[in-house]
Structure formats: C-alpha cells, structure tokens
Amino acid sequence: MPKLWNETIEAHRAAVRDAILDAAWALVVERGLMSVTMAGIAERAAIGRATVYKYFTDVESVLAAWHERQVAAHLQQLAEIANRPGAAGSRLEAVLAAYARILRGRGEHGPDLGALLHRDGQPEHAQRHLADLVRALLEEGVGSGEFRADVPAGELARYCLHALSAAAGMASEAAVVRLAGVVMSGVAAGG
Amino acid sequence: MPKLWNETIEAHRAAVRDAILDAAWALVVERGLMSVTMAGIAERAAIGRATVYKYFTDVESVLAAWHERQVAAHLQQLAEIANRPGAAGSRLEAVLAAYARILRGRGEHGPDLGALLHRDGQPEHAQRHLADLVRALLEEGVGSGEFRADVPAGELARYCLHALSAAAGMASEAAVVRLAGVVMSGVAAGG
Numbered sequence: 001m002p003k004l005w006n007e008t009i010e011a012h013r014a015a016v017r018d019a020i021l022d023a024a025w026a027l028v029v030e031r032g033l034m035s036v037t038m039a040g041i042a043e044r045a046a047i048g049r050a051t052v053y054k055y056f057t058d059v060e061s062v063l064a065a066w067h068e069r070q071v072a073a074h075l076q077q078l079a080e081i082a083n084r085p086g087a088a089g090s091r092l093e094a095v096l097a098a099y100a101r102i103l104r105g106r107g108e109h110g111p112d113l114g115a116l117l118h119r120d121g122q123p124e125h126a127q128r129h130l131a132d133l134v135r136a137l138l139e140e141g142v143g144s145g146e147f148r149a150d151v152p153a154g155e156l157a158r159y160c161l162h163a164l165s166a167a168a169g170m171a172s173e174a175a176v177v178r179l180a181g182v183v184m185s186g187v188a189a190g191g
Numbered sequence: 192m193p194k195l196w197n198e199t200i201e202a203h204r205a206a207v208r209d210a211i212l213d214a215a216w217a218l219v220v221e222r223g224l225m226s227v228t229m230a231g232i233a234e235r236a237a238i239g240r241a242t243v244y245k246y247f248t249d250v251e252s253v254l255a256a257w258h259e260r261q262v263a264a265h266l267q268q269l270a271e272i273a274n275r276p277g278a279a280g281s282r283l284e285a286v287l288a289a290y291a292r293i294l295r296g297r298g299e300h301g302p303d304l305g306a307l308l309h310r311d312g313q314p315e316h317a318q319r320h321l322a323d324l325v326r327a328l329l330e331e332g333v334g335s336g337e338f339r340a341d342v343p344a345g346e347l348a349r350y351c352l353h354a355l356s357a358a359a360g361m362a363s364e365a366a367v368v369r370l371a372g373v374v375m376s377g378v379a380a381g382g
Binding site for chain 1 (some may be wrong): 379
C-alpha cells in the first residue's frame with residue numbers, strides 16, 4: 001500500500017527531528033553541555049546545518065525538545081504500567097518503582113536537563129499528569145479496599161511523589177525498590 | 192551576683208544583633224524583600240546606621256543571618272521534641288508533624304528566604320542535622336520493635352524528610368497531620 005504523501009512527509013520530519021535530538025544528546029554526554037553547537041549537532045546527525053536551523057533556532061531549544069521527548073516517553077511508560085491488568089496495589093507499586101528508577105537514573109548518563117532548563121511549564125505539566133495517574137490508581141485501590149480511605153487520594157498521591165523524590169541519587173537499585181515498598185506501606189489499608 | 196564584664200558585652204551584642212534581624216524581617220514582611228535597605232533597618236531598630244554596619248556588611252547578610260537564626264530555632268524545637276520522654280514512635284510522629292508544620296508555614300508570613308538565599312552550605316548542614324535526628328529516633332524504634340527493620344534507618348530517614356516536603360503549600364493543618372500519619376505508616380513495623 002502506498003503511503004499518502006502527507007504521511008511520508010510527516011514521518012520524514014519526525015525522523016529528522018529525532019536524529020537532531022539524538023545527536024545533540026550524544027554530544028552532551030560525550031563533550032559536556034557547554035560545548036554543544038548547532039554546527040556540531042548537524043555534523044553528528046549528518047544533516048545540513050541549514051536543515052537543523054529549519055527545525056530549531058538554537059542549542060537550548062534542541063535540548064529543551066530532547067528533554068520534552070524524554071519526559072513524554074517516561075510518562076508513556078508509567079501509563080502503560082498503570083493500565084496493565086491486575087490489582088490496583090500491584091500496579092501502583094510497579095508505577096512507583098518505575099518512577100523511582102527514573103528519578104534515580106536522572107543525571108546518571110549526562111546532566112539533568114530538567115534541572116537546567118527552566119523554560120516552559122512543561123515539567124510542571126508532566127508532574128500534574130503523573131499525579132493524576134497515581135491518584136486514579138489510588139482511588140481505584142481505595143474503592144477495592146486495598147488502600148486507606150482516611151486520607152484523600154489527592155493527598156496520598158502528593159505524598160507518594162514527594163516520598164519518591166528520595167530516589168534521586170540513591171546508591172543502589174535495591175534501595176530504590178525498598179523505597180517503593182516503604183511508600184506503599186504508607187498508603188496501605190489498615191496502616 | 193554581678194555579671195562579668197565580658198558576659199554583659201556578649202549579651203548586649205546578641206541583643207543588638209537580634210534587634211537588627213527582627214527589624215529586617217519586619218520590613219521584609221511589610222514592604223517586600225526588594226525595598227529593604229540598611230538605613231531602613233537602622234531606623235526600624237532605632238539603632239545608628241554605623242552600628243548596623245558594624246554587625247553586617249549588607250542587607251543580604253542580614254537576611255542570611257535571620258534565616259540561619261530561624262533554621263537554628265526550628266532545629267532546636269525539633270530536638271526538644273525528639274528528646275521528650277516516651278516511646279520512639281510517638282516522639283518520631285511528633286517530630287515529623289512539627290517539621291511538616293514548619294514546612295507548611297514557610298513562606299506564609301513572608302518570602303521563603305531559604306529558597307532565595309543560596310549562599311552558604313547552611314541549609315544543607317541543617318538538613319543533615321535533621322536527618323541525623325530522625326535517623327536516631329528510627330534506630331531507637333527499630334531496636335524496640337516499633338519500626339520496620341527490613342530497610343536501613345538512613346534510608347527511612349531520607350524517606351521521611353522527602354515525604355514531608357509534600358507539606359509545603361498544603362491547604363490545611365489537618366492535611367499536614369494526616370501526612371505525618373501516612374509517613375509513620377511507612378516506617379511502622381509489619382508495614
């Protein structure tokens with residue numbers, strides 16, 4: 001089946017954009033944030049410099065787009081875990097453990113761009129999205145009697161995400177898993 | 192009993208210093224951070240401007256000292272609660288609730304200077320002091336069987352402090368008390 005022309009164009013644009021983001025991040029990891037240039041990104045991605053400028057105005061906007069893509073991928077990963085079949089408790093624990101792993105890994109293979117790029121409201125938007133996801137799981141588990149009903153689900157969600165921020169910089173993967181277990185004990189029914 | 196001359200001098204210096212800090216903070220609350228001047232502080236404290244300059248070089252150092260005094264007072268308050276008689280569990284819950292109340296109140300009656308003054312290592316020092324205090328209570332409670340022993344006390348202390356950061360900006364005092372209770376469930380034995 002031949003693709004529609006518009007679809008081909010769209011797919012091509014997305015591929016070029018991804019190549020630019022991948023090249024920029026590779027340079028950040030290898031040479032450090034401050035040494036990345038638009039020319040360097042073009043060379044690394046094997047794309048003409050003029051083309052790179054058609055997609056992004058400067059290095060900062062490339063890195064912001066990389067970070068946005070990264071955050072979106074993490075959110076999608078967490079949403080997929082949340083939507084698996086099974087009890088709310090086991091799904092919430094899996095979401096919390098996965099999020100804690102993400103927080104622990106942030107800044108491990110390169111700088112934490114989220115902390116460096118305070119440009120648009122994107123991270124807060126993502127944080128709200130994540131809070132909504134956790135809250136929905138909590139409400140489900142309160143309904144099924146798995147989680148405590150004496151504290152509003154919104155407050156429990158806030159508690160979960162703040163407690164998990166302890167994962168950033170944790171020494172081991174095992175500590176991260178323990179943390180998720182401790183957080184779960186806080187929301188369990190009869191706790 | 193007549194005081195020694197040195198003690199009198201010390202007490203006088205401390206009183207002048209406190210008056211300068213009190214005056215500076217009163218001006219911050221009334222007129223806003225940016226409008227505070229050394230002359231304004233002197234006038235408000237009814238102290239000569241030259242005297243104010245003998246104690247502090249600029250407004251920023253006055254505010255940093257105010258914040259340091261505030262943090263020290265909070266730490267002392269929490270240490271007193273931790274050292275009360277009674278079971279480790281009830282003392283830890285009281286410490287966590289008091290700390291959550293402090294976090295909630297921060298920025299309520301004026302700007303959050305801690306967030307604005309990233310000057311010396313003082314806040315990190317205070318944070319470590321607090322973590323040690325919480326950790327000591329946790330170790331005591333693990334020993335007495337009140338708290339879970341499957342997670343190192345240092346990790347539990349880290350969890351407690353991160354989870355309590357959810358108190359900042361919470362809508363009500365009741366929500367803060369609920370938060371402390373949820374955090375306690377996380378560290379309880381058999382959780």
